[in-house]
Amino acid sequence: MGSRVLLVEDEVNIFEALNFLLTRDGWEVSGHANGSTALEEIARCRPDILVLDMMLPGRSGLDILRDLRALAEWKDLPVLMLTAKGQSKDRDQALALGANAYLTKPFSNTEVVETLRNLAGSAHPAAS
Amino acid sequence: MSAKPKAPTRQALTGSRIRERRMSLGLKQSDLAGAVEISASYLNLIEHNKRRIGGKLLLDLARALKVEPARLTEGMDATLSDMLKAAANDGARSFGPKPETARIDELAGRFPGWTGLIAEQRKRIAALEAAVEGLQDRMGHDPVLAGAMHEVLSTVAAIRSTSDILVAEPDLDANWRGRFHRNLHEEAERLSTSATALLAHFEGLGRQKGGVQTPQELIEAGFDAVGHHFPQIETGGAGAIPDVLDSMEMLTDLGARDLAEARLRLYADDAQRLPLAPFLEMAAEHDFDPQPLLPMAGGDVALVLRRLANLPAGGAEAVPEFGLAVCDAAGALVFRRRINAFSIPRFGPGCALWPLYHAFSRPMVPEAANLEVPEGGLFRAWAVSQPTRSAGFGTAPVVEATMLVRALEDGQAPDQSPVPVGPGCQLCPRETCPARRAGSVLT
Numbered sequence: 001m002g003s004r005v006l007l008v009e010d011e012v013n014i015f016e017a018l019n020f021l022l023t024r025d026g027w028e029v030s031g032h033a034n035g036s037t038a039l040e041e042i043a044r045c046r047p048d049i050l051v052l053d054m055m056l057p058g059r060s061g062l063d064i065l066r067d068l069r070a071l072a073e074w075k076d077l078p079v080l081m082l083t084a085k086g087q088s089k090d091r092d093q094a095l096a097l098g099a100n101a102y103l104t105k106p107f108s109n110t111e112v113v114e115t116l117r118n119l120a121g122s123a124h125p126a127a128s
Numbered sequence: 129m130s131a132k133p134k135a136p137t138r139q140a141l142t143g144s145r146i147r148e149r150r151m152s153l154g155l156k157q158s159d160l161a162g163a164v165e166i167s168a169s170y171l172n173l174i175e176h177n178k179r180r181i182g183g184k185l186l187l188d189l190a191r192a193l194k195v196e197p198a199r200l201t202e203g204m205d206a207t208l209s210d211m212l213k214a215a216a217n218d219g220a221r222s223f224g225p226k227p228e229t230a231r232i233d234e235l236a237g238r239f240p241g242w243t244g245l246i247a248e249q250r251k252r253i254a255a256l257e258a259a260v261e262g263l264q265d266r267m268g269h270d271p272v273l274a275g276a277m278h279e280v281l282s283t284v285a286a287i288r289s290t291s292d293i294l295v296a297e298p299d300l301d302a303n304w305r306g307r308f309h310r311n312l313h314e315e316a317e318r319l320s321t322s323a324t325a326l327l328a329h330f331e332g333l334g335r336q337k338g339g340v341q342t343p344q345e346l347i348e349a350g351f352d353a354v355g356h357h358f359p360q361i362e363t364g365g366a367g368a369i370p371d372v373l374d375s376m377e378m379l380t381d382l383g384a385r386d387l388a389e390a391r392l393r394l395y396a397d398d399a400q401r402l403p404l405a406p407f408l409e410m411a412a413e414h415d416f417d418p419q420p421l422l423p424m425a426g427g428d429v430a431l432v433l434r435r436l437a438n439l440p441a442g443g444a445e446a447v448p449e450f451g452l453a454v455c456d457a458a459g460a461l462v463f464r465r466r467i468n469a470f471s472i473p474r475f476g477p478g479c480a481l482w483p484l485y486h487a488f489s490r491p492m493v494p495e496a497a498n499l500e501v502p503e504g505g506l507f508r509a510w511a512v513s514q515p516t517r518s519a520g521f522g523t524a525p526v527v528e529a530t531m532l533v534r535a536l537e538d539g540q541a542p543d544q545s546p547v548p549v550g551p552g553c554q555l556c557p558r559e560t561c562p563a564r565r566a567g568s569v570l571t
């Protein structure tokens with residue numbers, strides 16, 4: 001079984017493209033589209049890495065990240081934030097709350113794959 | 129060190145204005161001298177500012193030159209003069225010599241049409257700059273715009289990722305290829321819709337801003353159009369406000385309409401507390417001096433100052449022209465009634481030496497002072513700072529300062545030495561002013 005990545009993203013076609021891309025890269029991909037139940041899904045799915053959209057229905061990615069980092073169990077989970085807001089204050093806020101990396105939409109597929117490989121380190125499927 | 133030559137005062141330039149006007153009409157010196165029954169050599173002395181004139185000769189010259197006498201003695205109004213000076217000093221210039229700011233009076237005398245055009249364009253540029261600033265601020269905090277931009281960027285992200293896959297995977301399974309083609313089509317449709325919505329939102333913003341003016345300017349234009357007097361509200365009270373608002377066609381911005389309504393409610397309240405007829409009668413009896421009128425208002429100084437500024441012009445009582453400036457405790461001018469010779473800036477703060485600002489140091493204590501503007505004009509000013517509403521326990525009061533200004537008539541000696549003031553540092557030529565906090569564009 002490969003390493004698990006959870007994509008919390010409400011845009012169906014972005015999810016479908018990333019799902020294809022990361023599956024090809026060896027990841028076991030799960031998806032979730034609702035911000036208000038994202039923490040429960042993380043607890044259930046127990047991913048090795050989390051890709052978290054900033055703007056989600058129900059709850060923002062920043063709020064989810066804040067609560068996630070308050071839980072000892074998830075304080076070291078690598079998190080890649082995705083957002084359509086290119087403003088530096090959003091990036092700074094995400095990094096201050098404990099995001100490990102940040103990509104602004106529209107990103108390139110290569111950027112996503114490379115960033116996840118760097119964040120995962122030994123957890124990346126190709127490393128095992 | 130040599131002393132800097134003193135620039136001629138506005139009044140000292142009467143002769144220059146007579147000369148400029150005569151030349152613009154194509155009159156010979158001897159023709160004009162003959163028309164007013166003086167010698168050509170005496171007119172020559174007058175035109176070179178070597179003889180001061182007044183009385184009948186001034187009136188005769190003004191009549192012969194087909195202008196108002198005040199145009200010869202005072203030149204253009206201070207606001208126009210300030211706008212021309214600001215226009216001359218705006219930004220970096222890429223060609224031509226520096227504008228001759230010392231000869232603005234001459235320019236206005238010889239080419240009044242061009243002068244008005246320059247001032248109008250300067251006003252328009254300043255208004256456009258303010259509108260751009262307002263739009264930038266609005267764009268940064270507009271939730272509709274933020275949502276629309278998120279939609280567009282998300283759609284572009286989906287299109288980019290999907291098309292990258294289609295290009296990078298030439299041997300893609302037919303099922304996946306079909307799904308990605310459908311996804312691309314969906315996202316293209318969505319992008320078309322969201323881009324159209326975004327454009328419509330921008331167009332809506334443009335219409336709401338009404339082109340070039342800030343809400344405060346729109347309100348002041350509405351008040352200026354009726355001389356700051358609303359007979360409907362004087363007789364009908366607050367119930368007349370909706371009709372008055374509907375009649376102010378310039379209030380194209382919803383924010384401006386709300387602000388105007390608040391200002392008119394204050395007017396209605398003032399009119400109810402100090403009804404027009406007895407107030408006007410008492411004011412006329414005391415030559416429109418605020419002091420004897422205070423008992424009528426129960427000591428509410430700001431109320432008296434506002435009511436004087438709202439009196440109707442043109443009646444038998446000969447109400448003088450009043451200027452009014454109101455600023456909040458942060459120093460921002462929130463309402464203005466301008467008069468010609470006393471310049472109140474359109475944007476930014478006024479002069480720190482105005483009693484308007486000094487009043488904040490002694491709340492509830494009325495202040496009165498004589499003021500001298502850089503061009504030499506004398507004014508009487510009354511000011512007070514007081515809460516706009518009662519404060520509750522633990523609630524900070526909202527304080528505003530109000531200043532009423534009136535020109536001192538020719539020959540009327542001030543009862544105390546005038547304070548040298550200006551229109552605000554940027555447009556003030558007083559280089560050594562102790563209150564200067566910013567450089568002047570005039571130096």
